[in-house]
Amino acid sequence: MYEEKYYELLSRRFKNKEAVLTEIINLEAILNLPKGTEHFLSDVHGEYDAFQHVLRNGSGMIKDKIQTYFGTEISPLETTELATLVYYPEAKGNLVKESFLQWGVACERARTQKKYTPEERGERLEAWYAKTIRRLLHLTQFVSKKYSRSKVRKALPPQFAYILEELLYEVDNSQDKVDYYQAIVSKIIEMDQALPLITGLGYTIQRLVVDHLHIVGDIFDRGPAPDKIIDKLMTIPSVDIQWGNHDIVWLGAMAGSPLCVMNVLRISARYDNLDIVEDSYGINLRPLVILAEKYYKDNPIFRPKEDPDDPLLTKEERLQITKIHQAAAILQFKLEDQWIARRPEFRLGHRRLLRQIDYKNKTITLNGKVYPLDNTCFSTIDPHDPSRLTEEEEQVLERLVLSFQSSERLKRHADFLMSRGAMYLTYNGNLLLHGCVPMHHNGDFKSLRIDGKGYSGRELMDFFERNLRKSYRHPSRHEDFATDLIWYLWEGESSSLFGKKDMTTFERYFIKDEATHYEEKNAYYQLRNRKDICEEILLAFGLDKGGHIINGHTPVAEIDGENPVKAEGKMIVIDGGFSKPYHKKTGIAGYTLLYNSYGMQLVAHQPFKSIEDAIQNGSDIVSVKRLVDRELERKKVYETNTGARLLREKADLEELYDRWPTLGVEKK
Numbered sequence: 001m002y003e004e005k006y007y008e009l010l011s012r013r014f015k016n017k018e019a020v021l022t023e024i025i026n027l028e029a030i031l032n033l034p035k036g037t038e039h040f041l042s043d044v045h046g047e048y049d050a051f052q053h054v055l056r057n058g059s060g061m062i063k064d065k066i067q068t069y070f071g072t073e074i075s076p077l078e079t080t081e082l083a084t085l086v087y088y089p090e091a092k093g094n095l096v097k098e099s100f101l102q103w104g105v106a107c108e109r110a111r112t113q114k115k116y117t118p119e120e121r122g123e124r125l126e127a128w129y130a131k132t133i134r135r136l137l138h139l140t141q142f143v144s145k146k147y148s149r150s151k152v153r154k155a156l157p158p159q160f161a162y163i164l165e166e167l168l169y170e171v172d173n174s175q176d177k178v179d180y181y182q183a184i185v186s187k188i189i190e191m192d193q194a195l196p197l198i199t200g201l202g203y204t205i206q207r208l209v210v211d212h213l214h215i216v217g218d219i220f221d222r223g224p225a226p227d228k229i230i231d232k233l234m235t236i237p238s239v240d241i242q243w244g245n246h247d248i249v250w251l252g253a254m255a256g257s258p259l260c261v262m263n264v265l266r267i268s269a270r271y272d273n274l275d276i277v278e279d280s281y282g283i284n285l286r287p288l289v290i291l292a293e294k295y296y297k298d299n300p301i302f303r304p305k306e307d308p309d310d311p312l313l314t315k316e317e318r319l320q321i322t323k324i325h326q327a328a329a330i331l332q333f334k335l336e337d338q339w340i341a342r343r344p345e346f347r348l349g350h351r352r353l354l355r356q357i358d359y360k361n362k363t364i365t366l367n368g369k370v371y372p373l374d375n376t377c378f379s380t381i382d383p384h385d386p387s388r389l390t391e392e393e394e395q396v397l398e399r400l401v402l403s404f405q406s407s408e409r410l411k412r413h414a415d416f417l418m419s420r421g422a423m424y425l426t427y428n429g430n431l432l433l434h435g436c437v438p439m440h441h442n443g444d445f446k447s448l449r450i451d452g453k454g455y456s457g458r459e460l461m462d463f464f465e466r467n468l469r470k471s472y473r474h475p476s477r478h479e480d481f482a483t484d485l486i487w488y489l490w491e492g493e494s495s496s497l498f499g500k501k502d503m504t505t506f507e508r509y510f511i512k513d514e515a516t517h518y519e520e521k522n523a524y525y526q527l528r529n530r531k532d533i534c535e536e537i538l539l540a541f542g543l544d545k546g547g548h549i550i551n552g553h554t555p556v557a558e559i560d561g562e563n564p565v566k567a568e569g570k571m572i573v574i575d576g577g578f579s580k581p582y583h584k585k586t587g588i589a590g591y592t593l594l595y596n597s598y599g600m601q602l603v604a605h606q607p608f609k610s611i612e613d614a615i616q617n618g619s620d621i622v623s624v625k626r627l628v629d630r631e632l633e634r635k636k637v638y639e640t641n642t643g644a645r646l647l648r649e650k651a652d653l654e655e656l657y658d659r660w661p662t663l664g665v666e667k668k
Helices: 002-011 017-031 047-055 061-073 076-087 088-102 104-113 117-142 151-155 160-166 175-191 195-210 226-233 245-254 258-270 274-280 286-295 315-342 391-405 409-422 457-472 483-489 505-512 530-541 580-586 611-617 641-663
Strands: 039-041 211-216 240-241 363-366 369-372 424-427 430-433 448-449 453-456 549-551 571-573 589-596 600-605 623-630
Touching: 017 641, 039 047, 047 076, 047 226, 047 611, 061 076, 061 117, 061 195, 076 088, 076 117, 076 195, 076 611, 088 117, 088 195, 088 611, 117 160, 117 195, 151 160, 160 175, 160 195, 175 195, 175 448, 226 240, 226 274, 226 363, 226 409, 240 409, 240 424, 240 430, 245 258, 245 274, 245 391, 245 409, 245 457, 245 483, 258 274, 258 315, 258 391, 258 424, 258 483, 286 391, 315 391, 315 483, 315 505, 409 457, 448 457, 448 641, 453 457, 457 483, 530 549
Parallel strands: 039 211, 211 240, 430 549, 549 571
Antiparallel strands: 039 589, 363 369, 424 430, 448 453, 589 600, 600 623
16 A cells, blocks of 8 residues: 555656656666765864865866866966866966956066056957856866766756757867857856856866765864855755764764863864954853963963964963863863763763862872872862862853754754764765774774673764764753763773773873873774775675775874875775864875765865965865775766665666556646
């Protein structure tokens, strides 16, 4: 009965039986097109300018396409100019227009010293428009070759869709329809629509070069504009996200975890990013500011990290952030102690550090050894009950949690992360995950025991995700198990997002002995160098041994010779350090990965200068590509996740086609 009802409902999409047949043929054709290009980014950490430039240039693919198609037909300078125009069509287009109207063609002036009249400048601008539109049409045709006309049509700017379809499929037939083509372009220029058309073509090319985008974790923290990154991601038609540890605490804050709220604020203060919280998300920090001003003073270890080459803070601003930083840290440590006491199953009793302090002598005992404490700020801590919150602190926490949950923009961003995100993803034969699959040194999966049941491997990550979604659905519950598990993801030994034994945040603030700062990594980070281990992980997640694990989270120190491609190509680590503080450590400014129908390429990026420099001078991110894996035969759509879905649709339509006579009369 349900099957019949399903096909009855499906039949309503089609006017007649012939329409069903047409769709079956269309799907069969799409299934045999080359696989679209996947673009992988990880650990962007709020670095919006570099992030959006890498998106705009397709990790260097757009310039490659220009060079491949035009070859020596255009000069290297023209290649750079055309590429920049595709990356930033509005800004670059307006800059070129202005240069024509005010100064003429710069290269012509330099050569002839001729002063052009306004009429001559207009004629030269029109010639540039015509030449540029034609080149962009050719380039659009070239990058759209592996897509159906329907998909290309959807990528075109709506206001020019009909005109562009005409131009795209006539641009190579100029001998037959030269007047027709020129008439369209001339009218576009005459109606002052050339720049909007060029802009539309630029964004169409960007969209067609990349078919699907993967963000392998950590959009938030450190950099100045994670909100802009999410705004950009929300405009991309095909994107998925694997949550990172920094993303999780922001989601936890929206789910009502006071611990996550304080961690978000502590890190924001540490990296001088409180304006993201206040200005971008409209969260009222006044209660925390008042508390901080009352109880805390200047403290060198809590001063915000600033760019030494470009310090922007005044002395007063620096002091205020330093005080806020201390208030947030102490509140976090108090709440953490309560959380550990509340959840003995997490086995973190040894991390109740506030209870191991000798407050009179300012020392702490760790693993039987006594260490002096420096830069302490314990004025609100009761030595007899260290985790007890003062009445003022309780009020501040209550107001901060409410303010986070009342932020409409943050809620919209968090909803997007929840709808497009997951702990891991299996996609086109590859496993995408941010942190790790917790393991023992012998290669067994490490388990977390809850209520007598052990969770490990894929089951553990599914368990984490179920509870995160449960907590997010019930944001008013602050101390339930699901919400407490979010914090375990931040610092628990069996967390797939932490991947270490202990989080030594407290030690880094207050103990000078750097031996106490060491965080022992999970065995996964050694074992992932072995091909057999990676293959076992792939099998455990329902994939075959031919796939790859694509990993973020741990910056690759290329400067020290570390290889991001491990385990004979089975493991690819793409956190190369987008975040500026990592550049000196890694020697680069991030890795990205491209996977098209021919195979995989890893791309190493050098630091990005600025958008202004890119537009004015054509500067680009210097990117070095490295072949990771080449397909023996060009991969087709039917071999992908999308292909599997289309094959199911085609099977249903074929069944509908056979059943059609039994489903009622033809539609009028």
